[in-house]
Amino acid sequence: MESMQEINVHLENEFDIVSARQAVRNLSKSMGFGLVDQTRITTAISELARNIVLYAGEGSIYLRAINNGLRKGIEILASDNGPGIVDINLAMQDGYTTSRGMGTGLPGTKRLMDEFSIQSSPGEGTQVVVRKWLR
Template structure:
C-alpha cells in the first residue's frame, strides 16, 4: 500500500468529494475513461450506502502496487448497524432503499476484487480493487 486518502462520509457533499478524489487518483494511475467511470460508480455506491444505512463512515482511496501491477483500492468503513445477511444483499435486484443503484453486486462486477466483512451492531468494511490492465 502506498498513498492513502480518506474522506469522512457525513453528508451528500462528501459522496461528491470522494467520487472526485477517486476519479483523480484513477486518472493519475493511468486508467482509461471507462475504468475511471467504473471506479467512480463503485465509490459512489459504497459512499451512498454508508450515508444511507450507517449515517457516517469513511471511504479511503489507496494506490495499490502488487506483483508489478498497479491498481486502485477502495476501502469503505462504517460503524453502523452492520449487515444481517450478506448473501442476501449480494443478490441482484435486492434493495432496502427502493433505489435503482448498482448495489453491492454491481460494485463487485465493476471491480476486479471485492471483499465484505460485517458484524451486527459493529459495522461494515468493504474492500474493492481495480487493477490497471
C-alpha cells in the same frame, strides 16, 4: 503490497459523496486508468459511499494506490460503524434493497471491480474492500 498514495474521505452527507467521487477520479486518472475504468471506479465508490451515508449515517472511504510488484491498481476500503448487514448473501443478490432503491449497489460494485470482499456484523458495522488493477 506497497502503497504509493493514500486518501481518506469522511462521509456524512451528499457533499462528501461528491468529494469521494472526485478524489477517486483524480487518483485513477493520475495512475493511468482509461476513461472507462475511471468511470467504473467512480461508480463503485459512489455506491459504497451512498450506502454508508444512507444506512450508517457516517463512515469513511480510504483510497490508495497499490502495487503488488507485477502490476499497480487502486484499492478502496469503505468502512462504517453502522447497524451492519444481517444477511450478506441476501444483500449481494441483484434487486435486493431495503431503501426502495434499484438494488444494484453491492452486486453492481462487485461487477465493476476486479476484487471484492465484504465483512459485516449486525451492530458492528461494515467493511468493503474493492480493487481495480491497471491493465
